[in-house]
Amino acid sequence: MRRLFIEKIKKTIQDWAAQYPQVELYLMEVYPSGIGENLHVIVVAAKGFENWRQLAIRKDLFTFLRKQLGDTDVVKISKILPLTEEEYEQYELTRHETPIY
Secondary structure: OHHHHHHHHHHHHHHHHHOOOOOEEEEEEEEEOOOOOOEEEEEEEEEOOOOOOHHHHHHHHHHHHHHHHOHHHHOOEEEEEEEEHHHHHHHHHHHOOOOOO
């Protein structure tokens, strides 16, 4: 069930990106947050995000997902993170670092 929902989210993100000719998706990650049924969504664009505020992208994508999936399902998405390729590379570096105490 969760796998089908994840695939549905990915397809909906592709539909969202198709509205914007300037956006070229590079990568989509949809994975469990570790808390209940919540999911995290990372959307990486090869181009098209560089001149678009992250908050505006997040709001636009969330609104589209809510319209397509419904309020009940979109509530399960606890994090939406739109990134450029460069931002994603930096995010990946910091995401996997372990703190030194």
